[in-house]
Amino acid sequence: MKILHLIHKIQNRGAETFACQLANHQEKRGHNVKVFALFNGEANLPLDNEVFCLYAKERNRFLDFRAWKKLALIIKDFQPDIIQANAGDTLKYAIFSKKIFRWKQPVIFRNASEVGRYLKSPFQRHYNKYLYRNVNWVISVSEASKLDLLNHFPFINQHTTVIPVGIEKTKLDKPNLSEYKNAKNIVHVGGFSFEKNHEELLEIFKFVVERNLNAKLHLVGDGPLKSKIHSKVQSLGLEDSVIFYGFVDNPLDYIIAADVLVLPSIIEGLPGVLLEAMYCNTPVVAYNVGGIPEIVTSDTGLLIEKGDKKKFGESILEILDNPNRDQIANAHSIVLSKYTNDIISEKFIHLYQEILER
Template identity: 50%
Template structure:
C-alpha cells in the first residue's frame, strides 16, 4: 500500500514522533509512506524522513487555499491508497483540500486525545461534524477516546478502532546524574492539558514534608514562563528544575524515582508507557485512557483534582519502592505496547478501509 501521512508540523511532540516511528515500521513491512506537514518546522524526527511542508499559514483559521491546492497536487502525484491525519490541524486541512478539489482517497484519523474536551460550542461541534463526515475511519488511542468521540458523533460508531500508542525497543537506557536528592520527573509540554500549575501545588505539599526532593520538568511550551514565575513566587527555585526540550527524555525517566502526570486531559500518554519501560513507577490522574494502562497492579491512579492524595502517594513511593508494580508494568509494555505489533494493527485497519 501507499500511505500519505499528514502531521501538524515537524516538532518534538508525541503525535509527530509516533507518526514517524509508525511510518518506519510500515516501510519495513513493505509499504510505501510519504509524510507531509501542514506548517513549517525544524525539529529532527525519527526515521530521517524528507517531510514536505504545505507552507500553511498559522493565522489562516478556515481559508488557506494555497495549502489545500498544494495537498491536492501531492495526492494527485503520489496517488496514495489512503491518507492518515495525525493531530493538530491535519484533519482540517486535509478535509478542506479533499472537499474543494474533489480528490478521492479515504481518510483515516488518528484520535490521540478526547475531542469532546476541546469542543465548547455548537459552532465548533458543527464544524467538526463536517470534518468527521468526510473521513472513512478513526483509530482511537484508547477506549476512553473511542467512547468520547462516539458520544460526540454517533454516526462514527461503526468506523472506530482502538489502536494504542507504542514504543520502540531501547536497550541499556543511559542514566544521568540528577544529584543527591530524591528526584521526581514530569515529561510533557507546557500546555494547559498537562496542568503544571496543579503539579507545582502538589510538589509544594511534598516539599513541606520532605525537603530533600527535587521536581524535574522536562519539556517546553507556551506556558513555561508562567510556571517559572509561579515557582519563583513560592520560593521553590532550588527544588524545581526546568530542563526544557531534551533529546533523551527516557534517560530522565530512568534516572528518577518516579514519574508524575497530573494532566486534566489525556488520550493514552506515551510518557506513562516510557516510564514503565524504564522501570520507573508512575502516579497519574485518572483521565482519558490512563486507567487502561495504569491500575493497582501497574502504578498509582489518583482521582482527578485530588492533590492531597497525589502528594501523599508521592511520599509513600519515596519511602518504599514498589518492586512488584514496577515489574508488572514493565511486562505489560513489552507484551502489549511495542510499535512492531501496533503497526500490524494499523495495517489491518488500512486493508479494511482500502477494500471498502
C-alpha cells in the same frame, strides 16, 4: 502499499513523534511512506526519511485554499492508497482538500485526545460534525477517546476503532541526573500547556518537599506556559528544588534515572510518557483522566482522582519511601507484550487493508 501521513506541525509533540515512529516501522515493512506537516517548525522529528511541509499559514487555517490545493497536487503525484491525518488540524485540511479537488483516496483520522474538551461553541460542534461525516475511519488512541468521540458524533460508530500509542524499544544505558543521585528525583515530561497542569503539579510538589526536603522535581519539555511556571516556582519558594531542562532529544535518559514519574494532566488521550516510564521500570503516579486508567491500574501504578492534590502528594511520598516492585515488574511486562511500535504498526496495516477491501 503507499501511505501518506499528515502531521500538524514540525514540532516535538506526542502526536507528531508517534506518527513519525509509525511511518518508520511501516517503511521497514516494505511500504512506501511519506510524512507531510501542515505547518513548518524547527524540531528534529524521529523520521528516518525527510519530513516534508505544506507551509500552510496558521492564521488562515480555516480557509487555506492554497494549502488544500497543494495537498491535492501531492496526492495526485504520490498516488497513496491511504491518507492518515494525525491529530491537530490535519483532518480539516484533508477533508477540505478532498472535497474541493475531488481526489478519491480514503482518509483515516487518528484521534489522539478527547475532542469534546475542545468543542466550546455550536459552530465548533457543527464544523467538526461535517468533518467526521466525511472521514472514512477514525482510530482513537484509547477507549476513553473513542467514547468521548461517540458521545458527540454517534454516527461514526461503525467506522471507528482503538489502536493505542506505542513506544520504541531502545537500550536503557544512559541514565541522566547523576548530579542528583543522592536526591529523591521526581520527573515530569510534557509540553508547558494547560492540559499538562504544571501549576497544580507545583502545588503537589510543595506538599512533597515540605515532607521530604531531599526531593527534586525535574521538568522536561518546553511550551508557551514555561515562563509562567518559572514565576510560580519563584512565588512558592521552590527555586532550589525544581530544575527546568527544556526540550531534550531523549527523555528516557531522565525517566530511567527517576524515582517516580508524575502526570497530573487534566486532559489526555493515552500518554506515551507513562508507557515509557513503565518500559524504564520507573513507577508512575497519574490523574484518572482520558485513557490513563487503561494502562495505570492497581497492578501497574498509582491512579489518583483528578484534583486530589493531597492524595497525589501522599502517593509520591509512598513511592519515594517504598516503591512497589510487583507493580513495576507488571507494568514493564505489559508494555513489552502490548505497546511496542513493532506490534502497534502491524495493527495499523491490518486496518488499512480492511478499509481498502471494503
